[in-house]
Amino acid sequence: MQTDKPKDREAGLLRSSAVVGLMTMLSRIMGLARDVVVAGYFGAGSSADAFFVAFKIPNFLRRLFAEGAFAQAFVPVLSEYRTQRDLNAVKALIDRVAGTLGGILIMVTVVAVTAAPVITALFAPGFYLNDSQKFALAVDMLRLTFPYLLLISLTAFAGSILNSYGRFAVPAVTPVFLNASLIGAAIFLSPLFDPPVLALAWGVMIAGVTQLIFQLPFLARLALLPRPIWGWGDEGVRRIMKLMLPALFGVSVTQISLLLDTVLASFLQTGSVSWLYYSDRLSELPLGVFGIAIATVILPSLSRKHAAQSPQAFSDTLNWALQLVLLIGVPAALALLCLAEPLLITLFHYGAMQERDVWMAGMSLRAYACGLVAFMLIKVLATGYFSRQDTKTPVKIGLQAVAANMALNLLLIGPLQHVGLAAATSLSAFLNAGLLLLGLRKLGILTWSAGWGAHLLRLLLANLALAGWVLWQVAPATEWFEMDVWQRVLNMTWLVGTGVLLYLLVLVTCGLRLHHLRQH
Structure with missing residues (x-):
């Protein structure tokens, strides 16, 4: 049987990681520029809190669903089709996944926009109970931002195909359009709206459309531009859906923990949601540039090595990824710990951002920095399971971590306020990473390679x-x-x-x- 295999040798993982890291670095620099502009225009007040909640809801679901569970379930199955089946089977799978994914997301979006007040109350109950004006503003913006989930999920689907074919740069640079759109909305559109912060919600919508359109020509070059077909009964689609359900928790425990922080922070003093947002954004810079980049690159590689039954090569790749994570993650965490306030001042202390906001965000940034290495390790270790199409083990571990995070939140929020929420997230991340590592070792999937001591x-x-x-x-x-x-x-x-x-x-x-x- 003729299979769809690349003719040339696959590029080294370090080179591919460098490409993804470079493109992601460009995106993250633009993201910092976006946050500088948003902080300057809106600071950490009520309108900023409302926008961050309205943006976090579809963004959380995007990471949980599109870049999280869907990517981790779709890429291994697509890699298996490429390795073991012909090109027509690959195209048929892509068409049916596109139709099924798009159909489900359209229905979810319609329901969510209609039920925006209920969803906002669930994600920010403090707004609903304590500040009706902030709650109403968040509801209005959610109706504009939620369709972003549909658009960015389809973008992530296109990006997963490109990643599977070694085209890592295009998906990695795509987030630049979100950042550019929000910067443009804040500067040029905000004077046209009342309140001005509504411009940011429109910026999110515009970004979703732009990101999806940007990737389509690159799929066309591979002759893999989808022709959507409803395929709920297709064998490949059902396998992906079956893998996705537990992966919803297994790959995105960190995001669930961060969302819980936002829910509880909505009960705290005004500014708490924004302080956590700005500190989380800085901690996500090394996580996105390096941690997610490494996990993105090794997923197709590990999936192919598992399909080819090469356990030693599989373990060697995991060892390489873990060593690289520590090489980059530890100094990044130390830098955030030592330079928390100077970084926040340099980036955000302009316009509406006050000195008190810097001190408050600095404390939560240090708490997030303590867990940065764990956040990065989770991305890599979870990939070791998902590439083997094992989504049940990470979900069991993830549920334990979420439970621990919630207990720590309730324990620490009283004495430490928003800082306690960040600290709880970091502590639960170490629990999650530790259990994932122990599981891989116990199953014999990961064996330590030579050179770890040095x-x-x-x-x-x-x-x-x-x-x-x-x-x-x-x-x-x-x-x-x-x-x-x-x-x-x-x-x-x-x-x-x-x-x-x-x-x-x-x-x-x-x-x-x-x-x-x-x-x-």
């Missing part, structure tokens, strides 16, 4: 040097408030640039070489 020693020495240097060089936050924008940018560039150079110098001095990072 790798950990290099990491320890390099991160100690990095932390010491940054703490020695950084000025107190009170001085950063007095700096103008260029002084802030130059000082932050100096701290980050010299810190990265010192970190790399210690790693190389301790024996790290480029071939240690390669995986084929």
Whole structure:
């Protein structure tokens, strides 16, 4: 049987991860620019709180459903079709998945827009009980933002196909359009609306349309542009749906935890939702650029190695991914811990963002930073299960982590307020990552490769040097408030640039070489 296999050798995973990371870095830089603009125009007041809730609901469902459960269920099945079946079977699967996915999402969107007050009350009960004006504004914006779920889910479907065929750059750069749209909406459209924040909700809608249209020509080049067909009874579609149901929890436990933070924060003082949003955005920069990039690249590779019955190659790939996560995640977490307020001041302390907002967001940023490595490990470790089409194990572990997170939320919210919510999320992430790791080890899927001891020693020495240097060089936050924008940018560039150079110098001095990072 003629199968749909690429003619050329597959690119190395490090190279592919670098491409995804570079494109995602561009997107995240635009995301930071977006947040700078939003903070300057709307700060952390009632209207900002209302928008962040209205945006978080479809964004949460997007991560849970489209980029989470759907991608983790669809890519392994598509990879199996590519490996074991002909091109016509691959095209038929794509057409039926497109029709079924689109049909379900249209129905969900219609129901959600109609029931926007109920959904808003569920996700932000504090607004409903304590602030009717903020609640009404959030409802109005949700009716505009929720269709984004339909559009971005179809975009994620197209991106999953492109990723499976080694076209990682296009899906990785697509989020740039969301950030550009929101920046344009804040600057050019907000003066036309009353209240001005409604412009951001329209910006979300415009972004969804743009992102979907952008990817279609690249699918056409692969001759895989879908012709949607309702395919609920198709064998491949039913397999994907069966894998998706448990994956809804298994891959997106972190997002569920962050959503619980928003629900509980709606009961706290005004600004709490925004403080958590800004601190979460900074912690997501390294998570998105590196953690998600690595997981995105290894999913098709692991799926093919599992289909080809290559357990040693499968384990080697997981080892490579875990080492790379620690190499990048630990120093990123240390940087966020040491530079929390300076980073927030440099990026957001303009216009409507007040000094108190910086201090409050800085505390929750440190709490999220403590769990950054765990967040990144979850992305990689969960992929080890999903690539084997095992979605039940991660969901069991995920439910335990969610339960722990809720218990910790209730325990810590009283004494620590919004910071307690962030700390609970980080603690539950470590529980989740630890249980995923133990499961892979117990099943014999992951066996430690040679060189882990030397790798950990290099990491320890390099991160100690990095932390010491940054703490020695950084000025107190009170001085950063007095700096103008260029002084802030130059000082932050100096701290980050010299810190990265010192970190790399210690790693190389301790024996790290480029071939240690390669995986084929």
